[in-house]
Amino acid sequence: LQNTSDAILRGEGIPDEKVRWPQGFHSGTIACGLKESGNPDLAILATSPIANAAGVFTRNQFKAAPVLVSQIHLDNAGHISGLVVNSGNANAGTGAEGLAAAREMTVELAKKIGSPPDQTLVMSTGVIGKKLPIEKVKQGIGQIPLNAGVDSVAAFARAMMTTDTQPKAAWVKTSAFHLVGVAKGSGMIHPDMATMLAVIATDAVLEPTQLKKALGHAVDCSFHRISVDGATSTNDAVVVLANGSSSISPNMLTFQEALNWICVSLARQIVADGEGASKIIEICIEKGRNERECVQVAKSIAASLLVKTAFFGEDPNWGRILAAAGQAGVELDLSQVDLFMGPIALISSGEPVSFSAPQLKQVMQSQNIRVKLVLNLGDSQAEVWSNDLGYRYVEINAEYTT
């Protein structure tokens, strides 16, 4: 936990016991048999009082059944008293039967927590195109014990995991509100295709419109900065629930800052846990014409496999970085760019610069590498996070369903 200047406590990573859900939230998990490993694969988060809620969902044309159901429920009511998440099966590409299964999950949850079904949400992650064994899931929902105790946040984060190697959480506590987020996601080569789920809970008093706007901003500067061209998997979902149990309407700037911090933290944890990844690569584009173009150039570099494999090989192949920037669809002037790897200048005004090879080697060996490309075309900047790509990614993805 870090103590920031304005008495805001915040932290990230695997939650310790100081971290519990905000007041009024309860959760529970169970292993209902969706994961072959026998690990927990089903989780419920419930809130009383009922929460105002907002969500950002995948923009993929093929939306999974749980996304379709949750979107309708949020649009109808905007008030949510609970959500159920399963891992091990995405319930995507499963046709009419899959849609019925997603609805049944909300009905079962609603029964358990005493709520109308359309005031609940459902999220799924795992293999696409496999029929969800709905009876197992219904039975699991019925059996989950709900509590607000020590480890409930960590257990929830663990039950969401698929190829993740670490549970992911972040939290902020101010005098006015408490904010806790958990997430799952890895498979970061084309991050847009690995399902990313996040659930964020707060006791702040917030209107649905305030919540929606704040979440949109936070997602734009976090989860959308690890995704390529804004597209997403069939199941991606980020939801925030505000149950108002603190009875305090927070300063919106403070709340936005806290929500941004949580989303950026979760997004970076996802990148760091990319399938087989050993490094985080921070791609900073500076002095671009506008933020949109900076993001576009940064994402083109972030998505380049040639760049990712070069970082895996600890090879400072800056030619691949420039080539990736050059195909971003943004007008650039090579004769003006400066490129830095960590603190070391590699290119200045488009010309190669001599540098210390041992120093550069040291930068390439570190776990967190900052690539800075200065376009010298304007005053805007943007940052995007990527990771390296190695053998382990191929192994995980070639063998995922077999």
Add this chain to the structure above:
Amino acid sequence: LQNTSDAILRGEGIPDEKVRWPQGFHSGTIACGLKESGNPDLAILATSPIANAAGVFTRNQFKAAPVLVSQIHLDNAGHISGLVVNSGNANAGTGAEGLAAAREMTVELAKKIGSPPDQTLVMSTGVIGKKLPIEKVKQGIGQIPLNAGVDSVAAFARAMMTTDTQPKAAWVKTSAFHLVGVAKGSGMIHPDMATMLAVIATDAVLEPTQLKKALGHAVDCSFHRISVDGATSTNDAVVVLANGSSSISPNMLTFQEALNWICVSLARQIVADGEGASKIIEICIEKGRNERECVQVAKSIAASLLVKTAFFGEDPNWGRILAAAGQAGVELDLSQVDLFMGPIALISSGEPVSFSAPQLKQVMQSQNIRVKLVLNLGDSQAEVWSNDLGYRYVEINAEYTT
């Protein structure tokens, strides 16, 4: 060599001795020391009479020095008496010095073959961002012996290779003209970032405008069908030279068909030789609204790493195929699509279909797999070629410059 119905001889792959350059073309190769392996890395193709020429070059914002020089020469003159290609060094990202080096290559070639320098072309492929040792290259150009003998086409194709494991060639012979093409390229994950070079020579009589139009069509239905979103590497170039030594103006339909066939053949050879690839995946989109949308959907599937790694694992993960289609930026209706893997239906009107698992396994084990996605939205179709992705790709690309 296949004998087609209209007495057109054509063939592809490693050229045998029946295949020589069209009349009036001479070539030669040498190892000038750019490749550590000591293999040939420099090649010249010269023509007398002088040829009309056309070229299609990379759309990357960062164009390599040889691309800039060749584009200017083609725009100025449109008449070309020779070209020089080197492998082992891309002469890209090399600043003003690199531009001077590319010009010097054309000057040295011009001297050798007795031509104005601006009637020559230069192409380079290899590592980006490394200074070209121009003295070695100039010396090599001076020493290359030019001839039109047995093996000259194959030798030329070999001297262009970088990570290619096979030389690539295709040829067509009709009563009116002779057409021979060679190419290099692999690294097919983001095919747009692996340098692809092709040189096509013909003895047909063709105006520069006819040649330009024909090459544009041919590239659109071939090399652009193995590239993602139309972007290309810093060095990509396809050039065609027509020296008119047959004295026959060909039927343009016949010529276009022959040029298309050569370009499609070379493009498919590049895909088949993708770094570490073991399979060709033919992605056919049918019944789309228009060709552009079909190509867009096909390329989204072709570029998906999750799809590529699934094919490497011989895993018929059709969920990944649909997810990739769904993020192509094209409006689709999942409830209408049909999906086939080889002859086997997997999805019909959006619903999973039961199929024979052993039969499907057999399809997945073959070296050439046809994926057909029927959108049922219109009458258009398109085909794009991809390949699988395995450990070998990572190995090649993580260690390319070290």
